[in-house]
Amino acid sequence: MELRHLRYFCVAAKELNMTRAAAKLHIAQPPLTRQINNLEKELGVRLFDRGPRGLALTAAGQFFYEHTLQILEKVDTTVADTRRIARSHRQLFSIGFVPSVFYGQLPLLVRGLRQKDDVELTLVELTTVQQIQALKAGRIDIGFGRLRLDDPEVEQEVLFEEPLMAALPKGHPLEGTTPSMAQLAEYPLILFPATPRPSMADTVLGMFRRRGLKITVSQEANEMQTALGLVASEMGITLVPEQVKRVQRDGISYVYLAEKHITIPILCSRRRGEVPSPVMQEANAILEVLVENRRSGRYP
Structure with a gap:
């Protein structure tokens, strides 16, 4: 599991539409769908319910979405802080x-x-x-x-x-x-x-x-x-x-x-x-x- 898979999932969970999510991520829709399917297989759970009206998060998917947002936010903060410390030449x-x-x-x-x-x-x-x-x-x-x-x-x-x-x-x-x-x-x-x-x-x-x-x-x-x-x-x-x-x-x-x-x-x-x-x-x-x-x- 890579960070990009988590980012793909979060965009799909927010949009609840693979076509719109793919457009926001600037990738084609079939590869995005494959990545989400692979993520579900790796986790061993279904993250989305797929119906005629589009996608809906399962209970497990909602839990994973909330915690994945926290993980990505922490990663982004860590990257920003690392760059700030490097620029300031301060010792952590x-x-x-x-x-x-x-x-x-x-x-x-x-x-x-x-x-x-x-x-x-x-x-x-x-x-x-x-x-x-x-x-x-x-x-x-x-x-x-x-x-x-x-x-x-x-x-x-x-x-x-x-x-x-x-x-x-x-x-x-x-x-x-x-x-x-x-x-x-x-x-x-x-x-x-x-x-x-x-x-x-x-x-x-x-x-x-x-x-x-x-x-x-x-x-x-x-x-x-x-x-x-x-x-x-x-x-x-x-x-x-x-x-x-x-x-x-x-x-x-x-x-x-x-x-x-x-x-x-x-x-x-x-x-x-x-x-x-x-x-x-x-x-x-x-x-x-x-x-x-x-x-x-x-x-x-």
Whole structure:
């Protein structure tokens, strides 16, 4: 399957007429029809219903059309951005991150790097597992996550350990207390992210399991904000890193745990053995200051 096949399909799906679509694409109608037929065979589904009044998208065809438009838009944007970076002679530096680290000092790192005239900065929301894959593939240069993973091609540095807090619905019996893990286990738990695994969800499950505590998982969410919305809806409680308490959301209270030693790390992931570029050296210098600020109490 080639990009031109996707473009042919999108024009045909928009026009719902092979003759008009072929004219717009500046090709003959029979080759366009063959290309669409070949695409359907490759997918193993029928994309169009063909009737006397013309073409109509099937349910599968409509789904494929909507997602193909997104793919082509992303391709066009990527091509345009690539040309823009080449013209500006700026160095591309990509950061992968899990959302919960963005409530702390990561924005200060981004702000510092954005002040450099020769850097084109991109941010990509990825789980820690996805960050490892993206680092190995060269899609990002540095990642910030929560999960310790063992990969020979990637090194992980623990920036600091962050206390976990319980996010409770307003009016919850544990609001205003410092509950133990045993007390939390008595209430339905909301986990995030649901996929891909392993993730912070598995870390939290392990914390209860190691203490011999049985829990009831009421819901799994892919995003932290969704999990917090479920908490506000009184679907259950969830555990979040301390920095998340900066999220002032109606219907939610945050409480510290009785077990002060229960923490979750903020990890910085980089490609192992790679000579740091000037931009990476700058990022490392900024990180060193930010971590020291955190450890010395100058930044909560």
